[in-house]
Amino acid sequence: MRVLAFLDGTLADPDAAHITVDDLGLLRGDGIFETVLVAERKPRELGPHLDRLARSASMLDLPEPDGAAWERLTRQVIDNWPGSGDFALKLVYTRGREGDPAAEPTGFALGMEIDPKVLEAREKGIAAVTLERGIEPGLAERAPWLLLGAKSLSYGINMAAVREAARRGAADVVFTAGDGSVLEGPTSTVLLARGRTLYTPPPSIGILPGTTQAAVFRGAERAGWTTKIEPLRVTDLPAADGVFLASSVRKLTRVHTLDGAVLPDSTEPHAELAEAYEQVYR
Amino acid sequence: MRVLAFLDGTLADPDAAHITVDDLGLLRGDGIFETVLVAERKPRELGPHLDRLARSASMLDLPEPDGAAWERLTRQVIDNWPGSGDFALKLVYTRGREGDPAAEPTGFALGMEIDPKVLEAREKGIAAVTLERGIEPGLAERAPWLLLGAKSLSYGINMAAVREAARRGAADVVFTAGDGSVLEGPTSTVLLARGRTLYTPPPSIGILPGTTQAAVFRGAERAGWTTKIEPLRVTDLPAADGVFLASSVRKLTRVHTLDGAVLPDSTEPHAELAEAYEQVYR
Secondary structure (H helix, E strand, O other): OEEEEEOOOOEEOOOOOOEOOOEHHHHHOOEEEEEEEEEOOEEOOHHHHHHHHHHHHHHOOOOOOOHHHHHHHHHHHHHHOOOOOOEEEEEEEEOOEOOOOOOOOEEEEEEEOOOHHHHHHHHHOEEEEEEEOOOOOOHHHHOHHHOOOOOEOOOHHHHHHHHHHHHOOOOEEEEEOOOOEEOOEOOEEEEEEEOOEEEEOOHHHOOOOOHHHHHHHHHHHHOOOEEEEOOOEHHHOOOOOEEEEEEOOOEEEEEEEEOOEEOOOOHHHHHHHHHHHHHOOO | OEEEEEOOOOEEOOOOOOEOOOEHHHHOOOEEEEEEEEEOOEEOOHHHHHHHHHHHHHHOOOOOOOHHHHHHHHHHHHHHOOOOOOEEEEEEEEOOEOOOOOOOOEEEEEEEOOOHHHHHHHHHOEEEEEEEOOOOOOHHHHOHHHOOOOOEOOOHHHHHHHHHHHHOOOOEEEEEOOOOEEOOEOOEEEEEEEOOEEEEOOHHHOOOOOHHHHHHHHHHHHOOOEEEEOOOEHHHOOOOOEEEEEEOOOEEEEEEEEOOEEOOOOHHHHHHHHHHHHHOOO
């Protein structure tokens, strides 16, 4: 089940071809995206997602996205979604066709069912592995052309890392920097619980600011937790009271096993934080 | 002027839409490509290009490309190319549609006219800037999931680097590693001439093995040059007798200005090496 709408407001058949072979999103991974969770027919964190889309566009020198148009598009897909359950809404914005300096960007929103494996992971947790990302301290600020912290369509590395995790018997990845600091997952933000304090690394180290992480933090604060945005070390993870991967569609998924070693049971803090996150939308 | 053919042998209208929005080449930059120069209706270095395509496919865990099918496809586009001049032939191979484990890869060949700016650069040379790529020594071998040395569709960084060069008044980039070694261009291999010896860095440092670089080396050797594949330092570049960027479509383009400083005149070695390269195909 999929629902597709283009930025000009046209609904289209998601099984038909709509993209030319010379779209720079395809030929060069030259574009950006967001994935929004739609729950009970409402898009969660749409404002922060559109803010981040605008930030990514700026980092890639793409024309500034028209926020109101993307909001309409989001509403259009939701209104046309035939199911009643939650779904994922992907917003995609590319540089358009190659070789045409006046090319309009390609923009669409695609509603997609949520992979049952993701739903299962939300409940049961996952095994993850740490993998080096090859980012040294200060690189993101020093070299903005590396697009660290932009949500670009060039996710080949992220996908390869997840395949490497599968080879190692795990479902996901915690990327690490050369200095031993924790970065992010290929499609998620890393959160760590220690007592009733929740931690996540700062975006300045070259990672995406997490929309779901921010929502979990808001919920956790309301539930009496302390939250801290500060650098984390890989060596902090095994002793934590909880290690979590947060993203729109997976919400807060707990990591029960890291690099083959079982982590302390985080069922309780996970349940409390997952509930605190849901409370944000009630 | 463009000519498009798909891997199943069908010719198609390059201005029509042929790709679904959920193709992983588009959504995730999850695929690979090659760009082949077709000169006098012959594809140059097709064997090495197809070998590299197969190598990239292996690095991305894509199904092994059918070399004979890609050769037929190449021939088909050439046979249908309406012009008489040289053109660029892009071979693209993606993981296919998202969410379908049995999805067939998407494969096509697209003949495209050569940008007049590239032709001008072949003759007149270009200004380039050095930009940090954020690769430390040993990373490529240690972390194969970073796909260093694969020609993947996730070229967002490469395109951003070229835009950064433009902001600095230059046309192209020499990527450098954190330890001061020379890597490659965003879409080219770096060559350096010192006397009658031609140098290029080894692919093991995390760069693409260059098909055109290899051809230039063959031609140079026949013309009496010595060739060496060994690490180069950024500090080697200003004093060299020639700094060149090699790629299929630009052939051997000389860098006349680096980071704003005019380099020693390399017109003569360039002319000799360019001729030696052409001799390979006569």
